[in-house]
Amino acid sequence: MSASLQQIRHAAWQAFEAAGLPTTRDEDWKYTDLSRMQALLGDQWWQLPAADAAVDAASFAIPGLDAYRLLFVNGHFDAAASNLPAAIRVTSLATLIQDEPAKAMELIANQPDALLNSSIVAANSALATDGACICVPENTKLDKPLYILYVNSGGTTHLRTGIDIGKQASVEVIEHFAGSDVSTGVTTAVTAIRLRDGAHIEHSRLQMEAAKQCHLGRVEVNQQRDSSYTLHATELGGIISRADVVSRLQEPGASCNLNGLFVATNRQHMDHHTRIDHNAPHCISRENYRAVLDGRSHGVFNGKIVVAKGAVKTDSAQQNANLLLSPHAEIDTKPELEIYNDDVKCAHGVTVGQLDKNQLFYLKSRGLSGDEAKQMLTFAFADEILARMGNQSVRRFVEKEAFAKLPNITDLEEMLG
């Protein structure tokens, strides 16, 4: 390891130690109380060992998905179980640290403000052992998606993934976090994406951790001219989960499209903070997040959009809709718009509600039982987000996993038709 990488790691560790975990006094963490995580995991939350039990990674994989595969088990790349494309360069962070420390350093150190803003990212920078490093050369369109499956058997894993997409190149990446329910732990996962001129990515991020796992994630996207970023974020698993999604539209013509779905039950806590920076003229952003909350679950959505001075002809629209299936479920949602010039189009809207009585009556008047009608409307509400997925294997998989969580979903196969 080169001295400079070590220095960065050391500085990050010091930043983490100095800051400690964020508290609810911090405006950005007002609704997500990590002291609950600390109570669950203890003071050594950042270095808990995984359970010894063998992990059957294949059992977690998306069925029927035709893709290149990268498998990480308990934070370590499993080359034998992976299937890498020949056309583009894909390696693991551990290999990169060994072979090309300067490149590894670039990946770990490319978020100077994040390092200061979030002690969790600092801990991740200090401790990340592995992750995927993907370079798509210019004018390359990968023939199949890249499927990154991170499986754990509890314990702490720190994952750092970097994706660099060359000019006019195009790729689909699926990040899938899963685990077996044998012990508690936490996953920190930072994914940095760079889109060069005219580059495209469709990025699915499936948080399906085991029931007692915590998940702290960050996706950071830097976009150059005419590039486009599409996110399908689904939060289904874990006991406490938080993800920060930051998209920076740095040059004219860049666009981002953030789609998110939470399905929370029991005492699950799910938080997405998104931030879109319109830093250049003629950029487009679309954001559509929905939450289905049952039991005593708690959802948090914070959508910040910052339109910089000079970012004229900005076109931005944000929607957040929340369905509360239980009187004890809770959502805290907050759109935040900061606009520093006049020539922009920014729309936003938030709804929080129960199932629509008129729709329920309509369905019952056609012969559906009350339970069937509720299930059908819940499905329709959530699927509005999943229908945006281009990859049908991923969509079907997420639909099944999402609706398996909800009561009264009986003939799902048929409903998916």
Place this chain on the structure above:
Amino acid sequence: MLKIENLHASVAGKEILKGINLTIGAGEIHAIMGPNGSGKSTLSNVIAGRDGYEVTQGTVTYKGHDLLAMEPEERAWEGVFLAFQYPVEIPGVNNTYLLKAGVNAARRHRGEQELDAMEFMQLVREKAKLVELDQSFLSRGVNEGFSGGEKKRNEIFQMAVLEPSLALLDETDSGLDIDALRIVAKGVNTLRAADRSIIMITHYQRLLDYIEPDVVHVLADGKILKTGDKSLALELEERGYDWVRAEEAAA
């Protein structure tokens, strides 16, 4: 088929229906006409079982059963169908899937075998032709982005698929242009049957030019004020409703 006796119903504490008496035999078509606010839609909602309508007095007997004791879905299984005045848009719920669930729920209730996907699609295609509904509507969300006329046609299409014994058409003709009205009327006429009764609630006599009723009732101020044949509708069209009220007051 349906016997309504001294039916009183309130919405939010306000009495809307003030003693309705109505008997409808099998295979009959009855038109209920009346001015705005007379209680026409309240009557159809009470029969279909919508929440928020409180029956304070009277009985509704359907095929010998106490209709008011049934849940809305039980009424549907027993063959009651309401064509909505304002059909609800349900984005994301597939039109065909909804109907399949409805048809099969009713079949289960009757102890019949459920239709499989093939049989059902055959049924649906055939019925869609009846109301000249484009096949593309079958795979769309329920009423999602449909025009006013398309929504009403979709209601009659659903009626054709669900094959009810008692259909309530709540202002199905409102807002239809003459072509759409013809199509809807043709659909309803095709569905006339000896074991199927139809109640048409309407403002306009013109519907009755296309679907000929056996009986015409005038509903005003929460009561049936007058009952007659088709000529009563023509008279209402010509003279309005006030003379009926005056006649009632005089009696």
